[in-house]
Amino acid sequence: MSSLQFDNISVDEISPGFCREKDIAVSVLRLDKIHPVISGNKWFKLKYYIADALALGKKTIATFGGAWSNHIVATAAACNENNIGSIGIIRGEEAASLSPTLLTAQSLGMKLYFTSRSDYQKKNIPDALSDSAKNIYFINEGGYGIKGAEGAATIAGLFSAKQYTHICCAVGTGTMMAGLIKSSTLSQEVIGISVLKNNHEQQAETINLLTNDEKLKKFFINHEYHFGGYAKYTQDLIDFMNDFYKTTVIPSDFVYTGKLFYAVNDLIRTNFFPSGSRILMIHSGGLQGNQSLKPGMLIF
Numbered sequence: 001m002s003s004l005q006f007d008n009i010s011v012d013e014i015s016p017g018f019c020r021e022k023d024i025a026v027s028v029l030r031l032d033k034i035h036p037v038i039s040g041n042k043w044f045k046l047k048y049y050i051a052d053a054l055a056l057g058k059k060t061i062a063t064f065g066g067a068w069s070n071h072i073v074a075t076a077a078a079c080n081e082n083n084i085g086s087i088g089i090i091r092g093e094e095a096a097s098l099s100p101t102l103l104t105a106q107s108l109g110m111k112l113y114f115t116s117r118s119d120y121q122k123k124n125i126p127d128a129l130s131d132s133a134k135n136i137y138f139i140n141e142g143g144y145g146i147k148g149a150e151g152a153a154t155i156a157g158l159f160s161a162k163q164y165t166h167i168c169c170a171v172g173t174g175t176m177m178a179g180l181i182k183s184s185t186l187s188q189e190v191i192g193i194s195v196l197k198n199n200h201e202q203q204a205e206t207i208n209l210l211t212n213d214e215k216l217k218k219f220f221i222n223h224e225y226h227f228g229g230y231a232k233y234t235q236d237l238i239d240f241m242n243d244f245y246k247t248t249v250i251p252s253d254f255v256y257t258g259k260l261f262y263a264v265n266d267l268i269r270t271n272f273f274p275s276g277s278r279i280l281m282i283h284s285g286g287l288q289g290n291q292s293l294k295p296g297m298l299i300f
């Protein structure tokens, strides 16, 4: 998709006053600026899957996601750009009207198949696809897998690693975090903020994507900032996102990056980070998901 704006990516230093007092600097890698709909980290996670599908001569890529999935719409866009067909296997029965996310995916040429929650959980292929399944390249939900992590590792090419002691990101499947661990230096720590409640497999799933050497690097997942679970939120989170926008002019999404920014802010306040820390937060996009909120809740 020629409308992707990689040149727009910037690293914005935002360090609020209370950080400077502690000699802590905070910057944001703005992957959200690539495109309003196709969020940054998804693009990176997809690129080696797409290359693999093309190398194998597959004509169609299929993947899984919910009605507001950033991964679904990014897959539709990436396939559209590479002239490869796309199929979205969507969790739950078809609603009377499609979400803006699914409408966008459809407009990018994606064919949608709706499956019951139980079929979805088992990752069953819809009957309508079973005959052609061998010609389809399947990508896991959320782009989880080694190729996804290797793609995410290339995010590190967008910032000067030496400048940061800590790299912080939101964690869903852990694929992006695994990529950031792969590309981290030995003196850095990668901190993931889980957006899921009590997902204790997340750590193992992230580690599964690492080589033995990479497993020795410094990283951990914090589970304290899920705000009730995946795609759940509180007024406190929404208020924080609005305040964060007022002071930094950086929009965030309530599923991932809002929780990340809240968490890092809170961890700085509570002196988790030592003086001298230089923190990079990854703005992994996802802003399109805010359309599922009531209008007016967010000021941006």
Ligand SMILES: *Cc1c(COP(=O)(O)O)cnc(C)c1O
Pocket: 039, 041, 042, 070, 071, 142, 170, 171, 172, 173, 174, 175, 176, 177, 253, 256, 257, 284, 285, 286, 287
């Ligand atoms: C998918 C997504 C994540 C999580 O990425 P994982 O690799 O699944 O952990 C983070 N932020 C945004 C905006 C996303 O869309």
